Amino acid sequence: MNIDKYYQLFCKTLHSRYSEYRELENIFFLLTTHVFQCDKISIMLKLYHKEEIDNVIYHKLIRKLWELKNNRPIQYVISNSYFFGMKFFVNENVFIPRPETEELVYWIIQDHHYYYSNDDKNIQIFDLGTGSGCIAITLKKFFKCIVHAFDLSYKVIFIAKHNSYMHNEKIIFRKIDLLKDLIDTYVSNKHKVNIVVSNPPYIKFSEKKYLHPNIVQYEPFQALFVPDEDPFIFYKTIILWIKKKFYNKVYLYFEINSSIDLANLINFMNIQGIYNIEIRKDCHGLLRMIRIIII
Known part of the structure; x- marks a missing residue:
């Protein structure tokens, strides 16, 4: 699967729980920047080029999507939250x-x-x-x-x-x-x-x-x-x-x-x-x- 298709699956799976598009998009970028260990610009470029996801990363993203579907907050899914621009476990x-x-x-x-x-x-x-x-x-x-x-x-x-x-x-x-x-x-x-x-x-x-x-x-x-x-x-x-x-x-x-x-x-x-x-x-x-x- 490429990252664009994962994004579509992500939105389809969670849209009933997060009705605000901006909130859903923000959660997507929080998750993907954490899993890929990169910044938001890099994720946007991956989306633009419809970059393929290797199997290990893909299965990790699917597991975390399942957690989100079960109402687990994104901060607990990725084990961190930001406060005053600083990362906290x-x-x-x-x-x-x-x-x-x-x-x-x-x-x-x-x-x-x-x-x-x-x-x-x-x-x-x-x-x-x-x-x-x-x-x-x-x-x-x-x-x-x-x-x-x-x-x-x-x-x-x-x-x-x-x-x-x-x-x-x-x-x-x-x-x-x-x-x-x-x-x-x-x-x-x-x-x-x-x-x-x-x-x-x-x-x-x-x-x-x-x-x-x-x-x-x-x-x-x-x-x-x-x-x-x-x-x-x-x-x-x-x-x-x-x-x-x-x-x-x-x-x-x-x-x-x-x-x-x-x-x-x-x-x-x-x-x-x-x-x-x-x-x-x-x-x-x-x-x-x-x-x-x-x-």
């Missing part, structure tokens, strides 16, 4: 990095650009629920300061450590259950400024039926869902931890669920004496991130 143990999270990280970089690459000892960063480590590693690239990253399991920490080694960034990783162990976690208060960032679970169980099958079937349950009766449980736990453990200024950044009414969370923060709150929209016009300054 991912599998079903960690949440796939999203563009919305890039926007949250960019907000942090904009807010604290004066610390960029200064090897400054006056700040420290905490990434709570680090997953693949993409947030912690990206921030470490910009801010040459101490970065702590917490997550629930050793399997997740192993993946995040692998990515930190791959990007040559030293991060302090700790296995911590945010809902059980966080409040007792030791924090150094010798830094003038503390940055805490989290993309915690925030999808209500009742919203599960609205999600794409590739999210529900493959992405880690514990990184996605929260009880309907307390969708802000992680946010509240983190805020209480900061109030108890930090004595200096804390800039807290959360990714949020655009479909949940934030009134309950804002009321909780007001009760805690927190009023410096800013909510921002993402590139799609959805309320997806919040910054809280705690003094």
Whole structure:
């Protein structure tokens, strides 16, 4: 089979699962550049010349097409995802990095650009629920300061450590259950400024039926869902931890669920004496991130 015929088979097989042509085409190029170990231009030239595919590569492409047909996300199929232009190893143990999270990280970089690459000892960063480590590693690239990253399991920490080694960034990783162990976690208060960032679970169980099958079937349950009766449980736990453990200024950044009414969370923060709150929209016009300054 030549690559043009494989492309036609690819589209025919997956068009019912990915109705947007651009998304389907993007998945095709992610897969083929990974398998052929080349860039997108090279794949386009192969398509133009209708280049033949050798049997070994062909069978590999067919196996991965079968995985995609069974709703496995392309990032898990090729074992990597991109964040801020950097490649990160991912599998079903960690949440796939999203563009919305890039926007949250960019907000942090904009807010604290004066610390960029200064090897400054006056700040420290905490990434709570680090997953693949993409947030912690990206921030470490910009801010040459101490970065702590917490997550629930050793399997997740192993993946995040692998990515930190791959990007040559030293991060302090700790296995911590945010809902059980966080409040007792030791924090150094010798830094003038503390940055805490989290993309915690925030999808209500009742919203599960609205999600794409590739999210529900493959992405880690514990990184996605929260009880309907307390969708802000992680946010509240983190805020209480900061109030108890930090004595200096804390800039807290959360990714949020655009479909949940934030009134309950804002009321909780007001009760805690927190009023410096800013909510921002993402590139799609959805309320997806919040910054809280705690003094």
